[in-house]
Amino acid sequence: MTPDPVKEKVLARISAREVEPIPCWYFTSIEWSLRTLWVLSVLMGALAIAIILYVAEHGLFAFVEATHSNVWDFWFEVLPYLWIAIFVVMSALAYRNFRHTRGGYRYSAVTVVGSSIGLSVVGGILLHAGGFGAYFDHQFAEQMPATYPSLEKKELSMWQKPEDGRLVGAYVSDLGTTTVVFEDIDGAQWDVSINELGEPDEVALRSGDKVRIIGFASTTPDRQFYSCGVFAWVYDRALTMDEMRVARSEFLARMVAHKDSDSQLAREDENDDVFAMRMVPEAENTTPSRCAKHPVITRLEAAEIY
């Protein structure tokens, strides 16, 4: 019989116990680790979808006309890029982890990626429906206040802009019959004129809750603010779509009401200069509406929203 060097060497090493079979638990633990990692990737993907849906839903009913001149700029600023990136990475990891499981190679890439993404999307929809999109967005913001770009943080940066006629803060006290003291989130106190506010605006303002104010800030350093609308701050809690829809309808109605309040003057005075002091016969209100010229009204007109 011809010698078989390969067989002799292999059996010699085995019998000398230079090589031992790797124990079963090692392979079992690898398999279960890969499956667990796949599940975790899908769950993280679901969390990302939940937060993306939370942001997107708020965006649909946001007061875009108050903060941006066009809707694309708004979405560019508010999109949750971090979570979109996390979703993409988790989908890739889910694919990789699944493909390395024992039988994972038998499924096409389309099937694996599609199922992983599909499960993440379904999971994300369920999480969002349970309010977990908002919950986790707030939790991450509380745990990482300096770095995490929560929806509330982004909205605060869009709304707290006195130079653009927007404040976020709370009512402090009255200062006369048509002026109140308002403290914004930066700690600055403003004398806010409430001359053109309707009853819902005043109710919201005097509640003492955190609110957003649209109006005009003075260009002088005396912190005078002329308010045109007051709206609840909604980014610290989960709202239903109906609640958001109602809030947006109220925003539109209250802002449009300023234009309508100026219409009497517009019909009787062909001159568009509403800041000119002129006597208009039979007009009850000789003080022109300043809010009727607010940029929000202009944007609403341009969008033909009312």
Added chain:
Amino acid sequence: MEQQPHEQLSDEALVPLILEESALFSHIIDRYEAKLERYITRLGVRNREDRQDVLQDIFLKVYKNLNAFNTDLTFSSWIYRIAHNEAVSWYRKRNVRPEGHLVDEADIILTLTPTKQENSEVLFDKEVSAQVLAEALDELDDKYRSVLILRYFEHKEYEEISDILKIPPGSVGTLIHRGKHRLQRLIDPDKINV
């Protein structure tokens, strides 16, 4: 109860016995050494001494990983998978392009040429030399080369190829089809009918 002699047991039945009695691993070596030697030669491990080293590594790896074998696939596909990975690892370590000894297998090589049923634009017929085809096969991307060797030289079924290369079964047919067409494009028209 009369026990079946070990030689008559299937590979799958032998595995648990080998884990208890390591000497029985010699049966696996006897059954697969020649086949795997031909296979790794076709993959590009040309030198005899290198082949013996690679074969040794293959069988030691098989023995070490016996607990990883499960009956979701055949033992043959599993051992071929290890052999494939060791051969690829061998020529990657040496940073060489695999060049298989395929010229001597002219009849098999010529079955790689697409027939008129497969491709209406037949660029060549069976007068194309096996040498030309073997050289073209060596130039193919590894993913096409591997499936063509397993299909036409090792006579593996699509499901076995899927298990050996760890690719979806649906991809095997696609890779074979594309591999044959790439092969066709690689063949220098000047060498046709030589």
